[in-house]
Amino acid sequence: MDETKGIKQTNGISRARFLAGAAAVGVAGAVGPAGQALATGAGHGRGLRRQGVVYTVGAGETPGTAWSARRMRADVRAIRDDLHADTIDVTGDxxxxxxxxxxEAAERGLHVWLQPTLGDAPQRDILEHLAETGRFAERLRRQGASVDFSVGCEFWLFVPGILPGETALERIRHLQNGTVDWPRTLRRLAEFTAKAAKVGRSVFKGNLSYAAAQSIDDPDWSLFDIVGIDYYSYFEKRSDYVRELKQYLRWGKPLAITEFGTCAYVGAPETGGMGWDIVDYDKEPPEIKGDLVRSERVQAEYVGELLDVFASMGLYAAMTFEFISADAPHRPDEPRLDLDIATYAITKAIKDRPDDPASGWHWEPKEAFHAVARRYARRARPGARRDHG
Known part of the structure; x- marks a missing residue:
């Protein structure tokens, strides 16, 4: 879930405020194995059926980073033509x-993984937001587009009424204070997940999924067609990734890695899903804590290795997290203010006027972008299998 779930904006919560709270208890992103059960049946040497990237459509935190249809269309073209992805995970609220x-993604011939993630709103509003998005997904599907629909992600954190607290930050404080009734929490989580799955089924007739964290989330996968996991583990041996991932095959269903990645500094992969926890938001402007060494190569090597693991297992899909994080710009001349190293984005946002919230900006590819593009291009070349059906 990184940044959380990373750096996805929830209603009324900026990334900075959310991360500052989440860092206190270390709940944003899984940092350890989810269980011990293993499964057999992983594919061997078949490659990924779908290779994608997460694209968040939040409103933006400043006037300069507000959502733009023009920018979105250019990004979708780049995802297809430059990143060579065949899938885009469209997520946000x-x-x-x-x-x-x-x-736009469907028009460009991409497979669409559509995942609404409205948070910190009444449950009825979240379910209606889900239903409205799902109805559109069904219209796309009936028009011939290739679409999978996810009912959301990590409900335990983003949906009020499961954990105590009306907002994500309040829920984090309850986790920090230990004031959580876990049997009740898990029961409520299961109840809401079942409601979301029912709504999803009522409006969408294609493949249904959910993005679960490696910890806390243990949904009833019989409700869904595709198992979705936000994956942020770190192992020194590739075989350990395979061993851990096999547990998610035990339901006999396709496995989609709905998020994976790391940040661009030395030591980031070892932090798992907590790599973003390196910013002091009590300072203005926020600063990077400690003497971290920026390294796009570290990010690229980790992302590339994980893609190779997923491909070796023949998984259904993998969505690199994430394409862009516009509200955390790269400041190459001021390392202390280089918030980009606290993101999992495979591109870096560069502002025309670094200190102006309304400044225009553009993105440039990181080394991880090229590492992903090389792997995705192998399958996108003429003669390679590129399945949109």
């Missing part, structure tokens, strides 16, 4: 932003 992006 705002039905108009979600549907416009999904429609």
């Amino acid at each position: 705002g039905v108009e932003r979600l549907t416009a992006t999904a429609a």
Whole structure:
């Protein structure tokens, strides 16, 4: 879930405020194995059926990073033509932003993994947001587009009424203070997940999924067609990734890695899903803590290795987290203010005027972008299997 779930904006919560709270208890992202059960049946040497990237459609935290249809269309073209992805995980909140992006991706021939993630709103509003997005996904599917629909991600954190607290930050404080009734929490989580799955089924007739964290989340996968996991483990041996991932095959269903990645500094992979926890948000402007060494190569090597693992297992899909994090710009001349190293993005946002919230900006590829693009291009070359059905 990184940044959380990383750095996805929830209603009324900026990334900075959310991360500052999440860091206190270390709940944003899984940092350890989810269980011990193993499974057999992983594919061997078949490659990924779908190779994608997460594209968040939040409203933006400043005037300069507000959502833009023009920018979105350019990004979708780059995802297809430069990153060589065949899948885009369209996620975030705002039905108009979600549907416009999904429609553009479908028009460009990409497989759409559509996942609404409205948070910190009443459960009925979250379910209606889910239903409205799902109806559009079904219209796309009926028009011939290739679409999978995810009912959301990590409900235990983003949906009020499961953990105590009306907002994500309040829920984090309850986790920090140990004031959580876990049997009740898990029961409520199961109840809401079942409701979300029922709503999803009622409006969408294609493949249904959910993005679960490696910890806490243990949904009833019989409700879904595809197992979705936000994956942020770190192992020194490739065989250990395979061993851990096999547990998610025990339901006999396709496995999609709905998020994976790391940040661009030395030591980031070892932090798992907590790599973003390196920013002091009590300072203005926020600063990077400690003497970290920026390294795009570290990020690229980790992402590349994980893609190789997923491909070796013949998994259904893997979505690199994430394409861009516009509200954490790269400051190459001021390492202390280089918030980009606290993101999992495979591109870096560069502002025209670094100190101006309304400044224009553009993105440039990181080494991880090229590492992903090389692997995705192998399958996108003429003669290679590129399945949109």
